[in-house]
Amino acid sequence: xxxxxxxxxxxxxxxxxxxxxxxxxxxxxxxxxxxxxxxxxxxxxxxxxxxxxxxxxxxxxxxxxxxxxxxxxxxxxxxxxxxxxxxxxxxxxxxxxxxxxxxxxxxxxxxxxxxxxxxxxxxxxxxxxxxxxxxxxxxxxxxxxxxxxxxxxxxxxxxxxxxxxxxxxxxxxxxxxxxxxxxxxxxxxxxxxxxxxxxxxxxxxxxxxxxx
Numbered sequence: 001x002x003x004x005x006x007x008x009x010x011x012x013x014x015x016x017x018x019x020x021x022x023x024x025x026x027x028x029x030x031x032x033x034x035x036x037x038x039x040x041x042x043x044x045x046x047x048x049x050x051x052x053x054x055x056x057x058x059x060x061x062x063x064x065x066x067x068x069x070x071x072x073x074x075x076x077x078x079x080x081x082x083x084x085x086x087x088x089x090x091x092x093x094x095x096x097x098x099x100x101x102x103x104x105x106x107x108x109x110x111x112x113x114x115x116x117x118x119x120x121x122x123x124x125x126x127x128x129x130x131x132x133x134x135x136x137x138x139x140x141x142x143x144x145x146x147x148x149x150x151x152x153x154x155x156x157x158x159x160x161x162x163x164x165x166x167x168x169x170x171x172x173x174x175x176x177x178x179x180x181x182x183x184x185x186x187x188x189x190x191x192x193x194x195x196x197x198x199x200x201x202x203x204x205x206x207x208x209x210x211x212x
Contacts, residue, residue: 039193040196072209079209084120111167125153166190174187
């Protein structure tokens with residue numbers, strides 16, 4: 001082999017190494033995961049605007065919370081829902097750790113538990129809404145507090161529903177054996193989104209039910 005041939009071979013190997021043959025670690029952060037991080041960043045700003053509106057109205061209101069809303073309690077339905085959502089974050093993280101270790105069965109079980117807990121949270125939120133509407137006639141048109149309450153918790157519920165859809169898709173893919181210890185970026189992305197949803201709920205629960 002001549003020197004020119006050797007140079008061509010070396011160049012070809014470098015092209016493979018720097019192209020599709022690169023490992024996940026060599027490429028840095030995956031574009032799908034980066035896209036999810038950017039999306040979460042935009043959602044942080046969105047919820048930040050909602051919290052800013054809430055605290056601005058609270059600071060300028062002569063009485064807060066308004067009179068006649070003592071039925072907004074943190075026990076038992078909201079606190080049970082909070083415990084369930086936090087538990088789902090644990091099961092989601094466990095599922096991610098299992099696939100990182102190459103345990104596909106553990107991934108499927110963790111995702112299934114997370115899915116059930118997420119749906120249970122949504123069911124409890126709907127039950128809470130139903131009680132507020134029927135027993136106390138408290139709706140989104142119940143002055144500024146009702147608007148804030150349903151807007152903030154409603155948008156969060158919509159995000160939980162989006163997370164449930166994402167987990168369902170990942171679970172179906174996991175059952176088809178599409179993930180492994182080296183290739184599970186989609187699981188990481190959905191996990192990051194689900195943890196974000198949980199953090200937002202902690203902030204909402206503290207603001208609405210504890211601080212008022």
